[in-house]
Amino acid sequence: MQRVQNYNQEAQDKAKQAAQTKFAPIQQKAMEAIKSVAKKSGYAYILDINSVLVGPPGDDILPLVKKEMGIVEKPAATSPATKTPAKTGGN
Template identity: 55%
Template sequence: MKKVLFATLFVMGLSTIVGVKVQAQNKIGYISMDELVSVMPEAKKADTVLSQYRDGLAQAQQQIQQELQTRYQAYIKDSATMSQPKKDLETRGIQELANKLQNYNQDAQQQMSLKQQEVYGPIQKKAMDAITEVAKENGYAYIMTKENLLVSPPTDDILPLVKKKLGIK
């Protein structure tokens, strides 16, 4: 009985020591995802695509805004000579156009967000795949984003390794 108890305690102590050694050997690294994505060649193309998309949305918004302004100015100019039913009709039309502009602005923000996810999704996936490969190749157990760290123990910045993996200078 004493031998079984001694053997059990010995195995538990040994596994604790091994666990501490394994835990002490875990390498921790960090990387700035923003910096990595910004230096990837695909990001420049994505920025151009988003800029063109944003310009298209802004142009459509300007057209609605211009139509609203023109219609309002015409209402102000002609309202003195309009009958009350005509004034009511024009007021309702102007209000509907103002609502259309407001709804368009909200929709444009949503569309811009979706377009950004569509354009940057593959770039971010490529970056994550490269980070994962670098972590495996270099024995990193944990990789954290630099943007989310307030305080961290001394660790390795793997950005140069990932840039090299992606062929970025």
């Protein structure tokens, strides 16, 4: 039983490490884009909403960062339930 638990823990650790390895370049690119947007837009501070408990509303720079990173928003697809049914000929 102990060997199975050790194997399970080892597998989880390896999966976590692999995910961090893949995520690190994306995180670095995002941070570089945030810094670039801050510099271009004249921001002295960029705060993460998760780290601010109370504060006045601020600017949302997400669209600027997405543009800096070359991320293009795709329009939301309409679900089949909201589409108008096609008219058919006949009774």
